[in-house]
Amino acid sequence: MAHAALSHPLVYWFGGWAPAHGHVLGIGFIVGPAGAAVAAFVTPLFAATLVFAWGYFDEVHAHFHVLMLLFMAGMTGFCLTHDLFNMFVWFEVMSVAGFALTGYELRKSALAGALNFTVTNTLGAYLILMGIGLLYARLGALDFSALQAGVAQAPRDPVIDAAFVLLTTGLLIKSAQVPFHFWLADAHAVAPSPVSVIFSGAMVAIGVFGIARVYWTVFAPAPDITAVTHRLFLILGAASALVGGVMAVLQRHLKRMLAFSTISHIGLLLIAFALLSQSGLAGMFIYLFGHGLVKGALFMVAGILLAELAGIDEIALRGLGREIWPAGVAMGLGALLLAGLPLGAMSLGADVMEAAARAGGQPWVPVVMALSGGLTGGAVLRATGRIFLGLGPEPGDETRAPTEAEREKANRPLWVLLLPTVILLSLDVLTPAQLAPFAAHASFLFMHPPAATALPTPHVTPGAWAAVLLALAIAAFGLSRYGLPVVPAVSDALQGLHSGLIGDYIAWIMAGLALFAVMFAVR
Numbered sequence: 001m002a003h004a005a006l007s008h009p010l011v012y013w014f015g016g017w018a019p020a021h022g023h024v025l026g027i028g029f030i031v032g033p034a035g036a037a038v039a040a041f042v043t044p045l046f047a048a049t050l051v052f053a054w055g056y057f058d059e060v061h062a063h064f065h066v067l068m069l070l071f072m073a074g075m076t077g078f079c080l081t082h083d084l085f086n087m088f089v090w091f092e093v094m095s096v097a098g099f100a101l102t103g104y105e106l107r108k109s110a111l112a113g114a115l116n117f118t119v120t121n122t123l124g125a126y127l128i129l130m131g132i133g134l135l136y137a138r139l140g141a142l143d144f145s146a147l148q149a150g151v152a153q154a155p156r157d158p159v160i161d162a163a164f165v166l167l168t169t170g171l172l173i174k175s176a177q178v179p180f181h182f183w184l185a186d187a188h189a190v191a192p193s194p195v196s197v198i199f200s201g202a203m204v205a206i207g208v209f210g211i212a213r214v215y216w217t218v219f220a221p222a223p224d225i226t227a228v229t230h231r232l233f234l235i236l237g238a239a240s241a242l243v244g245g246v247m248a249v250l251q252r253h254l255k256r257m258l259a260f261s262t263i264s265h266i267g268l269l270l271i272a273f274a275l276l277s278q279s280g281l282a283g284m285f286i287y288l289f290g291h292g293l294v295k296g297a298l299f300m301v302a303g304i305l306l307a308e309l310a311g312i313d314e315i316a317l318r319g320l321g322r323e324i325w326p327a328g329v330a331m332g333l334g335a336l337l338l339a340g341l342p343l344g345a346m347s348l349g350a351d352v353m354e355a356a357a358r359a360g361g362q363p364w365v366p367v368v369m370a371l372s373g374g375l376t377g378g379a380v381l382r383a384t385g386r387i388f389l390g391l392g393p394e395p396g397d398e399t400r401a402p403t404e405a406e407r408e409k410a411n412r413p414l415w416v417l418l419l420p421t422v423i424l425l426s427l428d429v430l431t432p433a434q435l436a437p438f439a440a441h442a443s444f445l446f447m448h449p450p451a452a453t454a455l456p457t458p459h460v461t462p463g464a465w466a467a468v469l470l471a472l473a474i475a476a477f478g479l480s481r482y483g484l485p486v487v488p489a490v491s492d493a494l495q496g497l498h499s500g501l502i503g504d505y506i507a508w509i510m511a512g513l514a515l516f517a518v519m520f521a522v523r
Contacts, residue, residue, distance in 0.1 A: 001040070002040050005036050006033050010030070014026060014027045024141065032446060033445060038288070045197070045198065045424075046071075048296070048420035051419065052194055054412070055411075056408070064104060067100050071094060071097035073093060074097060075094055078210065079209065082143060082144050084143075084218070085136075091125065091174070098199070099117055104192060113186045116502055120502070127513070128170035130166050131164070139154075147218045151222050161520050169509075171210045174206075175208045176207070176263050178236060179508040181240065182505040184204065185247075189253055189256045189259070196302070197300060199259075200299060201296035201299070204266050205291065208273060211270075212446075213446075228516075228519045234271055234275075236270060237270035237272075239267070240266065243264075244264030244267060244376070245374075248260040252403050253312055254314055255312055256402070266291075269291075275357060277359070278440070279443075282352055282436070282443040283350070287352075290349050290431070293345065293424045296424050297422075297425045300417065304414070304417045305317060306406060311406070318390060318391075319387070321388035322390070324414060326418055328388030330421050335475075336377060336381070341464075344430070345435060347464065352436065353369070370466050377467065382475040392478065396478060
């Protein structure tokens with residue numbers, strides 16, 4: 001589908017309700033190469049995850065597999081639909097399956113994490129629904145093309161501005177961006193590891209894809225929305241990249257560490273979108289694929305530790321991973337790829353994003369990218385050295401981080417767990433050369449700009465190696481007897497903000513929504 005859509009979009013009208021006399025009456029799938037490519041990425045990630053989950057349960061529980069397939073269907077429909085309300089429906093299918101999968105094991109902590117996830121994301125769904133209601137009331141349409149035509153006729157309508165604020169705030173909650181990110185680490189910490197693979201590998205990134213799709217196919221003709229999107233999303237992306245990176249370094253629970261690294265790297269995706277350029281969008285797509293593969297593999301390593309060593313706490317597992325050293329090799333490689341090792345799809349996406357940022361007059365973006373890679377990669381490298389090499393006898397600030405005794409189904413063949421892990425890392429490392437030209441063409445069709453489809457020539461920048469060196473330095477300091485020189489007050493303050501209390505998280509969502517509204521008031 002992605003290849004076929006390069007020449008023309010694939011169109012399907014449900015029930016045969018095609019447009020009549022210029023009026024869109026039905027619901028359509030109008031599939032471009034970008035949407036089809038994201039769907040084509042999601043489905044094999046689910047396949048690898050189901051292989052990884054082989055033997056996860058003592059008995060066959062079909063509910064898990066049905067929920068996973070519904071989860072996949074929701075993501076696929078979200079990527080392909082051309083109707084705003086139908087997009088919301090697929091968003092809800094995805095969300096409800098995710099809620100159930102988070103609390104699937106019915107432990108007290110799992111249900112608490114699932115409730116947190118449910119309340120915050122349901123609030124996001126209500127915001128999206130209110131935004132859709134405002135658009136429908138003002139423009140009388142739900143099809144993306146019809147909505148864009150209506151926005152073009154009323155480019156400075158405050159009702160349309162309010163609809164954009166509500167819609168994108170709901171999607172920012174799903175993509176776990178500061179200050180809407182608090183639910184993600186709590187959900188990751190308690191969800192089964194196969195579910196965490198999908199959360200970080202695909203679900204949160206699809207939230208950013210949804211923001212990009214709504215902007216470019218509906219709101220792009222509105223100059224006020226364009227100005228606010230460019231300014232605010234650059235700020236939110238940078239804040240997410242840095243806060244997520246610092247919080248990853250402060251964790252000892254490996255799944256929470258990887259969740260915060262996801263917040264950091266998805267922040268980079270948001271920055272790439274906020275550049276509002278074809279090359280930034282192309283870099284975002286490539287980085288989305290690479291990050292999903294790498295992060296999915298790292299969560300599989302976390303699942304291997306839970307199955308083989310009955311633990312997920314970096315400090316408690318010190319030196320216990322030597323017997324499963326292949327998992328350590330995969331974890332070390334994944335950490336280096338997170339840090340920005342110039343190899344594979346994630347690195348290629350980062351190079352294109354950096355080139356786009358410099359071309360767009362944002363020279364600070366490569367610095368944020370290097371810090372994000374150095375912090376997240378360094379945290380995972382530190383955990384790798386401690387668990388698989390027995391380093392770091394005297395832990396540092398991570399001792400004050402929350403943790404929990406966990407385990408998952410043991411006596412599963414190690415090779416079954418390692419096979420999909422190795423496949424995902426290999427897919428990232430062995431990225432075909434055709435990915436960049438495809439992303440260039442797909443981003444052109446995604447935006448419909450009157451411009452050429454060529455990208456700036458990506459090249460390995462000094463920032464990539466600087467991020468790798470920073471990651472190695474952070475890991476070395478973290479494993480030394482001195483530890484990282486983190487101010488305890490800063491560490492405690494950041495940990496305190498992530499309180500696990502739903503009321504606190506909703507208050508932050510309201511603060512973020514107010515900030516978004518104020519940006520329009522002072523534009």
